[in-house]
Amino acid sequence: MLRGELLTALAQFGHGITQNEARRRFDAFLNDKNTPPLPPDIRKAAYVAVMRNVSTSNRLGYELLLKVYRETDQSQEKARILGSLACCSDPDIVLEVLYFLLSPEVRSQDAVYGIHVNIEGRETAWRWLKDNWDHISKTWGSGFLITRFVSAIVSPFSSWEKACEVEEFFASRGKPSISRTLKQSVERVHINAKWVQSIQNEKHLAEVVQELAQRKY
Structure with missing residues (x-):
């Protein structure tokens, strides 16, 4: 159970080897949702690695994750994606994610999965909460x-x-x-x-x- 947590932490902290491997497996996952290299227990690590490389000028990873979110009918997978979206270091993307949580696309009981932001997004999340x-x-x-x-x-x-x-x-x-x-x-x-x-x-x-x-x- 700790394997996924450890890989997620490494992706979050910017460990290059982990991020590169995670993105490689994520690309394989996009072509085959049942691909063996990316089982459910380590998918969040891949999603976090994708979002850590997203910015206002490079939104591709964010858009791809939203596509996966919209296509899946599994609530656990949706929660896993929501829990990864706010890991981005770009405050503008974090703010967009937080407003996405309030949209009709996210069930009200699932919104709480996406409010855990990283250190770069704390002030953004606080302003969003107040507003x-x-x-x-x-x-x-x-x-x-x-x-x-x-x-x-x-x-x-x-x-x-x-x-x-x-x-x-x-x-x-x-x-x-x-x-x-x-x-x-x-x-x-x-x-x-x-x-x-x-x-x-x-x-x-x-x-x-x-x-x-x-x-x-």
């Missing part, structure tokens, strides 16, 4: 899914300033259904901020990392 909060609150506010929007977009931040910004935004928009999740998410931001601060205070960390990187095991 569309009224619609999101109206659409998902009666169930537990709305808490996923809050936790997925707020929790990854790592600064005291962002925690204050989140609290200020929700001060007049809070509701009982998200109060606990909002509190936990802000606490997570505080924890992340403390961790960043402790790392920054490590005077010799850069030298240690460089030394470890040069070692041969």
